[in-house]
Amino acid sequence: MSDTAIxxxxxxxxxxxxxxxxxxxxxxxxAYPITPQTSVVEQLSAWVESGELPAEFVTVESEHSALTVCxxxxxxGARVFTATSANGLAYMTEQVWWAAGARLPIVMCIANxxxxxxxxxxxxxxxxxxxxxxxxxQLYCRDNQEILDTTIQAYRIAEQLHVPVMVCYDGFLLSHxxxxxxxxxxxxxxxxxxxxxxxxxxxxxxPRNIGPVTLADPRANAxxxxxxxxxxxxxxxxxxxxxxxxxxxxxxxxxxxxTGREWGGLTWEHLLDDxxxxxVAAGSVGMQLTVAAEALREQGVKAGVLGIRSYRPFPVxxxxxxxxxxxxxxxxxxALSYGNEGPICGDLKAALYGQPEAPVVFGAVCGLxxxxxxxxxxxxxxxxxxxxxxxxVTDRAADWLNLHL
Amino acid sequence: xxxxxxxxxxxxxxxxxxxxxxxxxxLAEAAFLSGWKGVTSAPSFGAxxxxxxxxxxxxxxxxxxxxxxxxxxxxxxxxxxxSLLEVGGAATGLKxxxxxxxxxxxxxxxxxxxxxxxxxxxxxxxxxxxAGVLVGGNAIVSAAILGSIAKxxxxxxxxxxxxxxxxxxxxxxxxxxVEAARIAYECTEGAR
Numbered sequence: 330m331s332d333t334a335i336x337x338x339x340x341x342x343x344x345x346x347x348x349x350x351x352x353x354x355x356x357x358x359x360a361y362p363i364t365p366q367t368s369v370v371e372q373l374s375a376w377v378e379s380g381e382l383p384a385e386f387v388t389v390e391s392e393h394s395a396l397t398v399c400x401x402x403x404x405x406g407a408r409v410f411t412a413t414s415a416n417g418l419a420y421m422t423e424q425v426w427w428a429a430g431a432r433l434p435i436v437m438c439i440a441n442x443x444x445x446x447x448x449x450x451x452x453x454x455x456x457x458x459x460x461x462x463x464x465x466x467q468l469y470c471r472d473n474q475e476i477l478d479t480t481i482q483a484y485r486i487a488e489q490l491h492v493p494v495m496v497c498y499d500g501f502l503l504s505h506x507x508x509x510x511x512x513x514x515x516x517x518x519x520x521x522x523x524x525x526x527x528x529x530x531x532x533x534x535x536p537r538n539i540g541p542v543t544l545a546d547p548r549a550n551a552x553x554x555x556x557x558x559x560x561x562x563x564x565x566x567x568x569x570x571x572x573x574x575x576x577x578x579x580x581x582x583x584x585x586x587x588t589g590r591e592w593g594g595l596t597w598e599h600l601l602d603d604x605x606x607x608x609v610a611a612g613s614v615g616m617q618l619t620v621a622a623e624a625l626r627e628q629g630v631k632a633g634v635l636g637i638r639s640y641r642p643f644p645v646x647x648x649x650x651x652x653x654x655x656x657x658x659x660x661x662x663x664a665l666s667y668g669n670e671g672p673i674c675g676d677l678k679a680a681l682y683g684q685p686e687a688p689v690v691f692g693a694v695c696g697l698x699x700x701x702x703x704x705x706x707x708x709x710x711x712x713x714x715x716x717x718x719x720x721x722v723t724d725r726a727a728d729w730l731n732l733h734l
Numbered sequence: 735x736x737x738x739x740x741x742x743x744x745x746x747x748x749x750x751x752x753x754x755x756x757x758x759x760x761l762a763e764a765a766f767l768s769g770w771k772g773v774t775s776a777p778s779f780g781a782x783x784x785x786x787x788x789x790x791x792x793x794x795x796x797x798x799x800x801x802x803x804x805x806x807x808x809x810x811x812x813x814x815x816x817s818l819l820e821v822g823g824a825a826t827g828l829k830x831x832x833x834x835x836x837x838x839x840x841x842x843x844x845x846x847x848x849x850x851x852x853x854x855x856x857x858x859x860x861x862x863x864x865a866g867v868l869v870g871g872n873a874i875v876s877a878a879i880l881g882s883i884a885k886x887x888x889x890x891x892x893x894x895x896x897x898x899x900x901x902x903x904x905x906x907x908x909x910x911x912v913e914a915a916r917i918a919y920e921c922t923e924g925a926r
Contacts, residue, residue, distance in 0.1 A: 339762045339773055472798075502802045506776040507762045509798075616800045703803040 336512040342503035345473040345510050346412060346438040346496070347372035349480030351382050352518040353436075356407040359387040359398035363417040364450045365500035366440040370412065392417040396424035396437075403433040404539060406527035408484065411435070414500055415442035415456045422460060429464030430566065431540055434487035434525070437465075438480060439497045440504040441612070441663075443698040451699020452500040454612060458640075458664040458672045464566055466490075466573050467641040469611035470498040473510050475592050481518055482580045488525055489576055490569045497640075499613040499663075501699065517587050570642045577639050595644035596651065597636040600626065604633025606715060607652060607688065610661040611637040611673060614695065614702055618661065621707040630715060637673060645680040652681065655688040659714045661707070662727075663696045670727055689718055692727040706730045740797075741772075742889055745805045746790035747824040748814035750782040753876025757814070758790040760880055760898045765794050767894035772799040787822040794889055808832060810887055811851075814858070814875055819845060835886050835922075837875055842924055854886040854924040858914075861921060865914035867907075877903070877911035881918035886925045892916070 340348070347369045350358070358377070360370045376382035385402075389395045392413050399409040413421065418439060428435050439457045443449040457467060466486060470476045476498045483494035498504060529539070547558045557565070578594030585591030599619040601607065606625065608618040615636035625632035635651055635658070637644075652658055658681075662671025669675060674692035681687035691714045696702040710728055717725055744761070748754030755777040762775035772795030778788040791805035806827050813824045816838035825834060825847050834847055835854045842853040861881070862873035880895040895915055900908045 339759075339766045339775075499802075501776070506774050506802065507759055508774045509766055509771070613802050617802060620800050701803050703806075704801055 333514060333516070335514050335517070338510060338512065339507045340473060340510045341368065341505050341507045342470075342473045342476050342498050343368040343440065343505070344372055345477040346480055346498070347376075348512055349477045350410040350436075351376055352513065352515060353408065353410070353481055353484045353522055354519075354524075355382075355384050355410040357385045357387065357399065357402035357409045358411065359389055359395045359402070359409070360411045360413065361389055361392045361395045361417060363392070363414050365442055365452075365504045366412045366414040366417070366438070368504075369438060369440070373410070392421040393424055396421040396428060396435075399435050399437075400424060400428050400431065400433055403428075403435050404431070404529075404531060406525070406530045408525040409435055410437075412438035412440065414440045415444055415450075418456045418460065419444065422463075425460050425463045425465065428493045430562070432491040432528075432566070432569070433493055434484070434491055435493040436480060436483045436487055437493065437495050438476075439495050440500040441497055442500040449698040450500075452502050452663070453697045453699070454497065454499070454663040455665070455697075457495055457497045461641055461672065464492070464570065465641065466492055466494040466570065466577070466639070468494065468496055468577070468639055469637060470496065470503065471597075471613055471616045471636065473503055473506070473508050474590065476503065477510055477512065478584060478588070478590055478592065481513075481522060482584055484522055484525075485580045485583075486573060486576050489580075490573055491528060492566075492569050492573065497612065502613045511588075511590075513588055521584060521587055573639070573642050574644060574646075593636065593638055595639040595647050597638055598651065599634040599636075601633035601635060601651065603631055605631040605656040606633070606711065607655050607658045608632065608634045608661065608707070608711060609637065609658050609673065609677065610634075611640055612663065614661055614663060614707075617702065617704050618707055620704045621711060624704065624708050625711055630711070632711065640673070643676050643680065648677060648680050649684055649687075652688055653684065653686040657714060657718050658688045658690045659693060659711055660690065661693045661695050661710075663694075665694060665697075674727065689723050691717065691725060693730060694727045695730040700731060702730065740795055741799075742794040742810065743805045743808045743829070744792040744794070744810045744812065745808035746792070746812050746814070747818040747822045748788055748790075749784075749818070750786045750788050751784040752814050753874050754778075754788055754790050754814055756876040756902070757812070757879050758792050760877060760895070760902060761792055761883065761890065763898035763901065764880060764890040764894040765792075767897050768890045770794045770796070770889075772797050774799045774802070776802070776804070787818055789822075810835065810883075810889070812879065812883065813837065814879060816840060816845060819847060825849070825851065833887055835879075835882055837879065837882075852924065854882065854922060856882040856918050856922040858882055858918045861917035862914045864917055865910045867910045867914045875914075878914035878918040881915035881920075882922040884915075885919045885922040892919060
């Protein structure tokens with residue numbers, strides 16, 4: 330495919346992710362294949378092999394090593410890419426934390442898949458949700474165009490903040506579903522994404538200690554310079570994540586100026602203006618919710634959708650503002666914090682706690698392990714929630730969609 | 735649903751290894767080239783086993799598609815192997831007046847599909863054989879079936895079918911598959 334012109338075609342989500350990595354001129358790729366991420370890696374390795382992508386493709390024996398290669402390559406100043414799913418992400422978890430703590434601008438695509446056991450290769454979002462606390466930015470996509478655009482934006486965000494970014498998209502539902510995608514030209518992407526300028530470069534002529542043991546309290550280094558303790562390092566990391574609340578919308582806005590496409594920055598909405606009932610979700614189910622909201626409006630319910638694009642950082646202020654004065658927020662999670670509730674639902678309740686105009690928040694769990702989620706089911710779940718609210722219910726257990734116990 | 739009136743829902747029935755996934759992709763590209771703004775084609779999700787019945791879903795619309803669930807009530811069912819009419823449930827859940835396109839050497843009457851569906855038949859395997867689209871001695875119908883779809887439904891033009899095939903395959907493989915689709919177009923029976 331020529332990179333010189335804007336091209337409109339149909340492609341699967343994995344191809345969109347690989348295409349974005351190529352357009353971002355990644356220099357090092359390390360990944361281990363796992364369903365449903367596999368074709369991202371296959372595509373990139375084919376481009377590297379053919380010379381179409383002048384990058385180093387490092388084959389590794391595991392996901393742990395894949396991310397380790399990315400960490401080291403990023404440390405010496407390369408723009409790097411990897412992708413994984415489910416148990417692959419779990420296997421690299423130690424290094425997921427390392428990449429974030431070391432403040433490396435790695436971009437990793439997650440083709441979201443259910444965690445084993447029992448073994449299951451199909452979609453839900455338990456994998457990335459399980460590492461939500463690791464210090465990465467997490468962006469969730471609703472279609473293949475957004476996967477391509479967000480992966481490019483992710484480099485911009487990561488390199489600006491020195492924080493790694495996960496670009497999450499639903500396995501099979503997006504990774505393997507082909508749909509129309511506009512591929513930007515190399516010129517557009519180059520204008521948006523200048524070459525990566527690393528903060529530190531490993532240089533034998535300028536030796537330094539990277540990632541040293543950092544104890545509780547600040548202390549002087551070998552040159553007598555006072556250095557942060559662990560808590561200071563972590564506070565700065567938190568500052569960077571909170572700073573992303575401005576960086577992410579800015580990156581999206583600038584992309585929009587170049588391509589005409591913007592994705593809402595931190596959140597996106599559909600029919601929200603006068604909505605009393607707001608359906609909340611991250612990822613492709615949000616797209617289906619837009620159809621459900623329209624159906625609810627036809628039945629006389631003022632329904633709308635509030636989509637979570639940035640799950641980490643969690644856009645607390647935006648969510649408070651957009652939900653103030655609504656009657657009900659119904660959150661659809663494709664994951665669970667076992668023994669508690671869906672992660673987005675729990676986070677939203679925490680964000681709205683004590684807010685005078687906050688809506689009642691109900692949770693729903695759907696699509697675990699690839700269970701098909703239909704618009705009719707979403708619609709029915711909304712109607713059950715509306716009926717509960719009318720009955721005076723203000724707190725209830727999560728509604729599991731299409732469950733047959 | 736506000737956008738379901740113009741949407742065409744298509745369900746594929748094949749056997750693992752038969753090429754239904756490739757067919758669904760080709761149809762998506764041909765449909766996009768034919769002017770559909772909303773196009774999604776999704777393979778049967780999960781692990782495929784060679785020979786086992788599989789399905790795939792394609793949706794076409796004048797607006798972008800926002801529904802990602804599997805097609806359960808199709809306007810068009812495409813059956814790559816006529817044995818799947820019985821064991822694969824290929825004729826279940828059809829919308830009223832649906833079209834069923836079957837790769838078969840039998841006639842529509844012999845197939846005996848219940849209900850009011852319009853049954854369109856074509857010897858697509860024969861078309862692929864005649865064009866020399868063979869892998870390991872077996873005829874591959876994944877591209878040829880597009881000819882029958884174009885003839886039977888008009889959701890895609892033959893011109894766009896040929897472009898999609900030429901984009902996906904190289905050199906002689908492209909030429910043979912285009913030829914197979916043309917033969918399938920001609921031999922499709924029951925098209926309006």
